[in-house]
Amino acid sequence: MKENTDEKNCEKIIVHINPDLIKLIPGYIETRHQDVKSITNALKNSDYTIIETLGHGMRGSGGSYGFETITDIGKALEQAAKDKNVEEIQKHLSELKTYLERVEVVYG
Amino acid sequence: MPTRVGQIQILYEIAMSIGASLDLHKMLQASLPIFLRKLNCSAGGIYSLKKDIQGKYSFEQIYSIPRNTDRINAYQAALQNVPSRLSERQLVNFRKRLFLYGKTKDSSYFYIMELPDFGLMVLIKSGEDLDPLILKSLSRLLSKLASACNACLREEALRKSEEKYRTLTDNINVGVYRNTPGPKGIFIETNPAISTIFGYKSKEEFFEIKVADLYQDPKDRRKFNKKMLRDGFVRNEELKLKRKDGIPLICSVSAVAVKDEKGEVRYYDGVIEDITERKRMEKALSDSEQKYRSIFELSPEAIVLLDTKGKILDVNVKVYDWLGYTPEEVIGKNLIMLPFLPKRSKVKVMKNFLQRMYGKKLPPYEIDFITKTGEKPIGLILANQISDENGKIIGDLAMISDITERKQAEEALHKSEKKYRTITENVSVGVYRTTPGPKGKFIEINPAFVKMFGYENKEELFKIAIADLYKDPEARKRFNDSMISNGFVKNKEVRYKRKDGTIFICSDSAIAVKDEKNEVKYYDGIIEDITERKRAEEELIKAREVALLASKTKTEFLASMSHEIRTPMNAIIGMSELLSETSLTPDQQQYVQTFRTAGENLLNIINDILDISKVESGQIELEKIDFNLNEIVEKTTEIMAIRAHTKNLELFYLIEPDIPMDLIGDPVRLRQVLVNLLGNAIKFTEKGEVVLHVDKDPQNKRPGSLLFSIADTGIGIPPEKLKTIFESFAQADSSHTRKYGGTGLGLTISKRLAELMNGSIWVESTVGEGSTFNFTAQFGIQIKPKKRKSIPEVNLKGLKILIVDNNATNRLILRHTLTNWGAVVAEVEKGTQAVAELKKAKKTNNPFKLVLLDCRMPGMGGFEIAEQIQKNPDLTQTTIMMLTSDRRKGDVDKCKELGIASHLVKPIKQSDLRNAIARALGKAKVIVEKPKAESVTASKDKRVLSILLAEDNKDNRFLIQAYLKKTRYKIDIAENGKIAVKKFKSNKYDLVLMDIQMPEMDGYTATKMIRKWEKQKRVKSTPIIALTAYALKEEVQKSLDIGCTAHLSKPITKAKLLQTIYDYAGEVKS
CATH class of the missing domain: 3.30.565.10 (Histidine kinase-like ATPase, C-terminal domain)
Structure with a gap:
């Protein structure tokens, strides 16, 4: 699994994923989009627990699927939620959005 | 018959006909017709006697009537009596026979008569014979004719000679003249060159002047004149003359005085040459020679001139001045014989000289000389080859400067410099002279000493007893004792007090100076402040101790760390060994083999870490x-x-x-x-x-x-x-x-x-x-090598193989290997070439049997080529083998799909390649990697293993399920610890995968409860694998402490997951 995160040079972020997970990936990505919405809402309500949980979930799963970045962002979100640091949460949330827009999966 | 009077008349008229013309031809043209007419002859000719270069005499026709006598038979008959190429004697005999006379076949008469001292006359007459009387009288006339002819010839010769002379004088750039004698003189005849020399436009203009006008000083003309009259000639007389425009000339004149029959000088004939330029050059040359000679002689350096053999051609006077040898003692001697060169110098000089004679340019060099009086000066030789205008080396010029003084000065300077440097360098050292004794007083000290002790001036110190400067006054006593007993101390460490009371450490060296009575007068010594040095030394010792300790700690740490890592590594390798003994598909075999060797390799690397400490202490065997x-x-x-x-x-x-x-x-x-x-x-x-x-x-x-x-x-x-x-x-x-x-x-x-x-x-x-x-x-080298695993016999002899690979190195290796096995190998680097090559071979009825295709190539890749080959009905007989650099799963499937016989991963092992070729070509039995021990475990292996997965994260659950889908593992899910414990109690599991952070009940608690339950029920403990987040050390340690069998750190990869399950689920069975 190799991840190209050179954002300056390429629009797409290519992620190589184990072909065994081919059926899971669309769902996984979709769930992350939902996470974005949930976190946005939680921020409005200042419900940091939700954000921490969602962050923890991303952290625990991202890398296993092949999305190291999702793990990194999840970890950062989890920490920011613990600290109740709104700015940090917003920053990582937008990172997550950008990543989800750009990411393109290649199996194999 | 003619009368006598008639005869006289004829002879007279003939005599008159011999004209006064000095042109032979004209003269004969006028006179010969008269001869013929008067004598009634029809033809006649005049011949002159000529001597050829071989000394033979012949008669040559000069004139004849008619002009062409060839057609007159009588004339030709007459000529037959005139022989040619006569010797001197033959000529005398022939002349004796003259005059000749005869009658020809056509009734004509011929007469051959001598023309005395000239040649012959031939006459032809038809009809009547000539009157003998006339013939007799004719001889006088013939003499006259002969002399007239000879006069003509002489005149002609003269004319020719004159012409030759004129051409000569006209064309030389030396002036030729005839002038009259006397102090003035006038020119009578000159050649054109002379007017040019003196700058006159024409001969006429030149003739207008007096000879004396050409002289710069008219007196010189008088002198010249006198000399001519006295000696009759001058030879190469240099005269100072001038041109018409006044430009002075120097001319060389040679002349003779020509006298008339009375012995009086009539004129001077002479040649004159302008030698102004030559003189100028001669002067310049002599000036320059003079100049160089002066330089040579006056040069401050000794100069030696040598030929290419090393013979001395010349030396200047400096050689004598400097070395005492006269030029006579040196010139003509060979280099090797020179008296002023000592033996060692000779060798050096000779070597240098020879190298130069071979054209090498060499820098100046120094050698020793020896003078006649035995002094040994040092000379610096600067030598250069002398070449002629063609660049050929014709000799050598060596200039020798006396550098003895310079060398001495240099040496002196060097010494003095050293001395000076010593002094300056030691300025920081205190220098003293004291009185002896346990107290001691200063006699003299240097400024550094004063400064060292922190005093203002030396006078202050002069008042103080030296013992008072010691930290320990007893030390002065000891110093004094050793001075008395040994006469010196060296580098004695002494603690002194400064004026402000601070202590500093000095190194003290001193000698006892005695007077003529052998009594110690004073101590002379130096002290050096070594406080800083001592401190640094101590620090260095401390630092060394610290470093040694650190190094020891490091080695110990490395050893213990390596041990800690090796323990689990052994487990990994051990398990992989066990795994490899189970029945596996060839793919699995390869995977297991790979991670097993990787594990071993890792262990080796850990060993390396231990090695480095051994390496550093050189303990490796x-x-x-x-x-x-x-x-x-x-x-x-x-x-x-x-x-x-x-x-x-x-x-x-x-x-x-x-x-x-x-x-x-x-x-x-x-x-x-x-x-x-x-x-x-x-x-x-x-x-x-x-x-x-x-x-x-x-x-x-x-x-x-x-x-x-x-x-x-x-x-x-x-x-x-x-x-x-x-x-x-x-x-x-x-x-x-x-x-x-x-x-x-x-x-x-x-x-x-x-x-x-x-x-x-x-x-x-x-x-x-x-x-x-x-x-x-x-x-x-092993003498009796063990039998190696036998490689299937494949006879590749003559097998045609095409290698298709864009990588030249890979092509080289394959070609090398296959050729060694006897195959006939061709190679191409592009996919497009491959198909063409195959088609071509097919056409020539010599098709390739096997194609080795590189899977990934720029342009047309391996699979594409394979497809094209498969599509082409001509090429279906070709066996294809695919070579890849990576183990992409899709590749294997695709190979099968395309009917590709075999699939090899680089680097290609020779045995694999050979095996694969054998298999692909169906020539040998396929060697299948069989499990080494087909044991009871095999049947158990087929049993479905049951796994409990405790994981709250849905995504991770999906992931693990997906990975284990096609395996023989059955998965049961628990969303949290609580459910997990519950499920564990009610079902039987071969393995538990336990996430640590879970809601409701975390993994630690769940594990604890499971272990507790197992103990109560006295059942064998089930392996619990902790799913830890990203190798957090504390998490790992805690999970193991609590009772987890092992841990699997996230991110979870398929390989890692399967390996762990395999390792620990397997453990249960054994």
């Missing part, structure tokens, strides 16, 4: 055991290929066929070096290939001496780093440590190991192009 080189290389490259392929690099190896394979040595250490060097090559290469080449060591002919070269196409090493790269902890660029990782120990170990194997290691590199690490090693 090599084993001497039998091993197979091919196996080592194959295995090593196989492991390294995995690393290479993840970076999309190609890795090849090539063992030369004549290398002995069954060796004695330390295979572990050899592999260690190979792994290090290959690992480095892969690490520092981003694109391209890494090639391992094994060959005989060209520098060492002993069998078993091998050269291993590892070439990469990586970043290369800058030249300045090439030396230090083999030193400990050195990478080409320390910033690389961050970029590429690694300790930098690998090369140090490799170097030591290569040296231990009686070899060496070195690197050649070009930045940006790549590096080649080479090492040599000496191995023993």
Whole structure:
């Protein structure tokens, strides 16, 4: 699994994923989009627990699927939620959005 | 019949006809017709006698009537009586026979008469014979005619000679003249050159002047005149003359006085030459010669002129002045005989001279000389070849300067400089003279001394007893005692007090100076403040102790760490061994083999870490055991290929066929070096290939001496780093440590190991192009090699194989290997060429039997080519083998799909290749890797294993389920710890995968409860694998403490998951 995160040079972020997970990936990505919405809402309500949980979930799963970045962002979100640091949460949330827009999966 | 009067008349008229013309031809033209007419002759001719260059005489026709006598038969008959090419004697005889007379066939008469001193006259008469009387009288007339002819000839000769002379004088640039004698003189005749010399336009203009006018000084003309009259000639007389325009000339004149029959001088005939330019040049030359001579003689340097043989041609007076030898003692002698050169100098001079004679330019050099009086000055010789205008060396000019004084001055200066330097350098040292005794007083001290003790001036110190300066006054006593007993102290460490009371440490050296009565007058000494030095020394000692301790700690740490890592590594390797003994598909076999060898390799690396401490203390010892080189290389490259392929690099190896394979040595250490060097090559290469080449060591002919070269196409090493790269902890660029990782120990170990194997290691590199690490090693050769695993017999002899690969190295290796096995190999580098080549071969009825296709090539790739081959009905007989650099699963499927006979992963092992070819061509039985022990476990293995997965994260659950879908594992899910415990109690599981952080109940608690329950129920404990987040150490440790069997750190990869399950689920069964 190799991840190209050179954002300056390429629009797409290519992620190589184990072909065994081919059926899971669309769902996984979709769930992350939902996470974005949930976190946005939680921020409005200042419900940091939700954000921490969602962050923890991303952290625990991202890398296993092949999305190291999702793990990194999840970890950062989890920490920011613990600290109740709104700015940090917003920053990582937008990172997550950008990543989800750009990411393109290649199996194999 | 003519009358007598008539006869006289005829003779008279003939006589008159011999005209006065001085032209022979004209004269004869006028007179001969009259001869003929008067004598009634029809034809006649005049002949002159000529002598040819061989001395033979002939008569040559000068004039005849008619002009052409050839057609007159009578005339020709007459000429037959005139012989040619007569000798002197024959001529005399012939002349005796004259006059000749006869009658011809056509009744004509001929007469041949002598023309005395000239030649002959021939006459032809028809009809009546000539009157004998007339003939008789004719002889006088003939004499007259002959003399007239001769006069003509003389005149002609004169004219010719005159013409010749004129041409000569007119064309030479020397003036030729005839003038009248006398102080003035006038020109009578000149050639054109003379007017040119004196700048006159024409001869006429020149003739208008007086001879004296040409002189710069008219007196000179009078002198010249006098001399001419006295001597009758002058020869090469130099005269100062002038041109018409007044420009002075110097002329050389040679002249004779021509006298008339009365003995009076009539005129001067002479030649005159303008020698102004020559004189000027002569003067210039002599001036310059003079100049050079002066330089030569007056030169402050001794000058020696030599020929190419080394013979002295000339020396200047300086040689005598300086060395005392006169030129006579030196000139003509050979260099080697020179009296003023000592033997050693001669050798040097001779050598230098010979080199110069061969055209070498040499710098000045110094040698010793010896004068006639035996002094030994030093000379600096500056010598140069002398060449002629063509550049040919014709001699040598040596200029010798006396540098004796300079050398002495230099030496003196050097000494004085040294002295001066010593003084300045020691300025910081205190110098003193004191009175002796236990108290002691200063007599003299230097400023540094005063400063050292912190006083204002020396007078202050003069008042103080020296003992009071000591920290311990007793020390002065001891100093004094040793001065008295030994007469000196050297580098004695003394503690002194400064004026402000602070203590400092000095090194004191002194001698006792005695007077003539042998009594000690005073102590002279120096002291040096060594406080700082002492402090530094102490610090150094402390630092050393700290460093030693640190080093010891490090070694201990390394040892214990290595041990800690080795323990679980052993488990990994052990398990993999067990696993490999179970029944596996060939793919699985390969995976297991790979991770097993990888584990072993990792263990080796850990061993390396231990080694480094041994290396550093030189404690490594090599084993001497039998091993197979091919196996080592194959295995090593196989492991390294995995690393290479993840970076999309190609890795090849090539063992030369004549290398002995069954060796004695330390295979572990050899592999260690190979792994290090290959690992480095892969690490520092981003694109391209890494090639391992094994060959005989060209520098060492002993069998078993091998050269291993590892070439990469990586970043290369800058030249300045090439030396230090083999030193400990050195990478080409320390910033690389961050970029590429690694300790930098690998090369140090490799170097030591290569040296231990009686070899060496070195690197050649070009930045940006790549590096080649080479090492040599000496191995023993097995006398009776063990039988190796037999390779299936394949007769490749004559088998036509086409290699299609864009990588030239890979093509080379394949060609090399296959050709060795007897195959006929062709190669192309592009897909498009491949198909064309195959078609071409088919057409010529000599098709390729086998194609080795590189899977990934730019342009047309391996699969595309395979497809094209399959599609072409002509080529369906061709067997295809695919070569890939990576283990992509899709490739294998695609191969099957396309009916590709075999699929090999680079680096291609020779045995694999051979096996694969055999299999592909159906010529040998397929060798299947059978499990080594088909034991009872096999049947158990088929049982479905049950796994409990406790994981709250839905995504991770999906993931693990997906990975285990096609396996024989059945998964039960628990969303949290609580459910997990509940499920564990009610079902039987072979393995539990336990996430740590879960809601409701976390993994720790759940594990604790499971273990507790197991104890209560006294059942065998089930392996629980903790799913820990990203190798958090505390999490791992805690999970193990609580009772988890092992842990699996996230991210979870398929391989890791399967391996762990396999390891621990397997453990249950045994």
